Amino acid sequence: xxxxxxxxxxxxxxxxxxxxxxxxxxxxxxxxxxxxxxxxxxxxxxxxxxxxxxxxxxxxxxxxxxxxxxxxxxxxxxxxxxxxxxxxxxxxxxxxxxxxxxxxxxxxxxxxxxxxxxxxxxxxxxxxxxxxxxxxxxxxxxxxxxxxxxxxxxxxxxxxxxxxxxxxxxxxxxxxxxxxxxxxxxxxxxxxxxxxxxxxxxxxxxxxxxxxxxxxxxxxxxxxxxxxxxxxxxxxxxxxxxxxxxxxxxxxxxxxxxxxxxxxxxxxxxxxxxxxxxxxxxxxxxxxxxxxxxxxxxxxxxxxxxxxxxxxxxxxxxxxxxxxxxxxxxxxxxxxxx
Amino acid sequence: xxxxxxxxxxxxxxxxxxxxxxxxxxxxxxxxxxxxxxxxxxxxxxxxxxxxxxxxxxxxxxxxxxxxxxxxxxxxxxxxxxxxxxxxxxxxxxxxxxxxxxxxxxxxxxxxxxxxxxxxxxxxxxxxxxxxxxxxxxxxxxxxxxxxxxxxxxxxxxxxxxxxxxxxxxxxxxxxxxxxxxxxxxxxxxxxxxxxxxxxxxxxxxxxxxxxxxxxxxxxxxxxxxxxxxxxxxxxxxxxxxxxxxxxxxxxxxxxxxxxxxxxxxxxxxxxxxxxxxxxxx
Numbered sequence: 001x002x003x004x005x006x007x008x009x010x011x012x013x014x015x016x017x018x019x020x021x022x023x024x025x026x027x028x029x030x031x032x033x034x035x036x037x038x039x040x041x042x043x044x045x046x047x048x049x050x051x052x053x054x055x056x057x058x059x060x061x062x063x064x065x066x067x068x069x070x071x072x073x074x075x076x077x078x079x080x081x082x083x084x085x086x087x088x089x090x091x092x093x094x095x096x097x098x099x100x101x102x103x104x105x106x107x108x109x110x111x112x113x114x115x116x117x118x119x120x121x122x123x124x125x126x127x128x129x130x131x132x133x134x135x136x137x138x139x140x141x142x143x144x145x146x147x148x149x150x151x152x153x154x155x156x157x158x159x160x161x162x163x164x165x166x167x168x169x170x171x172x173x174x175x176x177x178x179x180x181x182x183x184x185x186x187x188x189x190x191x192x193x194x195x196x197x198x199x200x201x202x203x204x205x206x207x208x209x210x211x212x213x214x215x216x217x218x219x220x221x222x223x224x225x226x227x228x229x230x231x232x233x234x235x236x237x238x239x240x241x242x243x244x245x246x247x248x249x250x251x252x253x254x255x256x257x258x259x260x261x262x263x264x265x266x267x268x269x270x271x272x273x274x275x276x277x278x279x280x281x282x283x284x285x286x287x288x289x290x291x292x293x294x295x296x297x298x299x300x301x302x303x304x305x306x307x308x309x310x311x312x313x314x315x316x317x318x319x320x321x322x323x324x325x326x327x328x329x330x331x332x333x334x335x336x337x338x
Numbered sequence: 339x340x341x342x343x344x345x346x347x348x349x350x351x352x353x354x355x356x357x358x359x360x361x362x363x364x365x366x367x368x369x370x371x372x373x374x375x376x377x378x379x380x381x382x383x384x385x386x387x388x389x390x391x392x393x394x395x396x397x398x399x400x401x402x403x404x405x406x407x408x409x410x411x412x413x414x415x416x417x418x419x420x421x422x423x424x425x426x427x428x429x430x431x432x433x434x435x436x437x438x439x440x441x442x443x444x445x446x447x448x449x450x451x452x453x454x455x456x457x458x459x460x461x462x463x464x465x466x467x468x469x470x471x472x473x474x475x476x477x478x479x480x481x482x483x484x485x486x487x488x489x490x491x492x493x494x495x496x497x498x499x500x501x502x503x504x505x506x507x508x509x510x511x512x513x514x515x516x517x518x519x520x521x522x523x524x525x526x527x528x529x530x531x532x533x534x535x536x537x538x539x540x541x542x543x544x545x546x547x548x549x550x551x552x553x554x555x556x557x558x559x560x561x562x563x564x565x566x567x568x569x570x571x572x573x574x575x576x577x578x579x580x581x582x583x584x585x586x587x588x589x590x591x592x593x594x595x596x597x598x599x600x601x602x603x604x605x606x607x608x609x610x611x612x613x614x615x616x617x618x619x620x
């Protein structure tokens with residue numbers, strides 16, 4: 001990504017031992033973070049874990065009480081104007097003006113980004129069209145739905161394409177349709193070479209978007225890696241089978257126990273079974289084992305409706321990594337039946 | 339068969355590129371201080387356009403102060419309306435503008451508690467622009483309030499001895515003084531970050547200053563300690579300066595000079611303080 005080469009050298013974000021204390025509470029308790037240029041980096045944790053505080057420090061809105069951080073090669077304290085000119089923030093705290101129309105919001109932000117009046121208007125029109133907001137461009141942003149608001153919010157961050165985009169919980173409280181729209185937008189932004197640091201309390205969101213994920217809890221990073229690496233730390237997952245006929249479940253149970261040499265768990269659903277796979281099995285092994293099991297079931301004339309080879313959900317990973325369940329807000333669409 | 343499910347769901351679909359989503363990016367630019375301040379001034383005017391009831395205070399306060407106090411205190415001061423308005427109207431002009439200044443502070447306190455303030459701070463914009471832009475729009479509000487007072491005065495029978503130049507000079511003076519107070523309330527707003535609290539604090543300061551002044555009653559009827567207070571009260575000095583300019587009674591121009599010095603002094607203290615508070619990272 002040649003565009004990213006225009007700023008200072010080094011990784012997009014490099015933080016060492018970030019500490020922030022609010023009234024005696026260590027909101028951040030020594031955060032180390034490296035985000036490579038062009039990466040989509042997911043920052044995953046429950047409410048109050050320290051995600052927003054970290055973003056505020058990296059976006060130069062809050063001063064760290066300890067530690068250092070360089071963003072796009074500039075120090076977050078001494079180089080904040082250089083960072084502000086190259087990065088954009090969108091999220092729970094950095095928002096839009098409810099009293100102004102969508103168009104006026106974007107023109108104001110365009111002027112503040114150094115565009116001329118005419119260029120700001122032109123860019124506002126382009127962005128409103130790209131974000132499917134042209135029809136409401138003359139309405140006050142306060143009257144927008146949650147999804148429209150977040151799209152306008154993202155648009156405001158893209159008036160001048162940033163080298164680094166901070167997204168603080170971009171889809172919290174959104175309906176699934178708006179959520180997938182925002183995901184699609186984030187993918188497009190990332191595909192164009194912008195580095196994205198995304199915080200989320202949705203495990204599925206980090207899984208969907210981020211190449212690298214850091215799990216944060218109580219102001220500390222408790223795990224880091226790709227989604228697959230994090231999942232691997234709690235095992236290789238489970239083979240889940242759904243039958244056409246519940247009568248055949250005990251027969252299927254026997255076949256699977258023999259083939260996969262593991263304890264077969266019966267779900268609450270009378271048609272479902274699942275077999276946890278050994279942690280040491282690698283991906284190729286897992287696929288071969290699953291295929292083998294299918295062949296045996298077919299030979300035994302057990303009618304199978306659906307087979308899923310599920311890696312453990314990040315929900316389970318979170319529990320394993322932090323030693324406690326994620327807060328109730330943390331959910332995952334692919335929770336495995338025990 | 340969905341084998342293996344998790345991996346399949348991670349495959350990144352080919353982005354359907356919405357036209358115009360991403361702008362070709364050049365070297366980072368930043369808005370100049372003047373352009374940024376003008377943008378914030380324009381934003382404040384847009385907000386008035388969308389919510390015209392914001393102007394209620396700017397209309398109601400000058401009307402109430404001028405009409406009510408003229409008829410309540412006018413008789414006590416004595417003489418014909420044309421006579422007592424000479425003393426009273428420049429005073430109500432000073433008081434109206436002074437009171438109206440607090441709403442700028444309330445607006446700033448409102449701004450800094452909403453999410454958009456953090457977005458402004460996250461951009462490479464001159465730090466004073468938001469406050470200065472608000473002040474630019476305040477000039478319009480103060481001028482609006484001043485015109486209301488002057489027009490009401492003329493309707494009620496006030497005839498300024500200083501003519502149009504005197505009235506214009508007086509209005510310019512109270513607006514300048516009002517702007518220095520705006521910096522003061524801006525600093526308060528950034529400290530307390532609560533619009534209602536800004537209004538309470540400003541009221542607690544401005545109401546006693548307005549009444550314990552020479553706007554309505556000559557201080558010679560007051561007890562000695564109060565006279566002493568009235569004579570150092572900045573609102574008294576502003577009222578005197580406004581009277582001198584509007585009625586063309588400025589001999590040596592003492593009150594006008596005092597007023598300009600006070601305006602400069604308040605601005606010099608509170609403008610840097612406000613900018614410091616604005617830029618402080620929490």
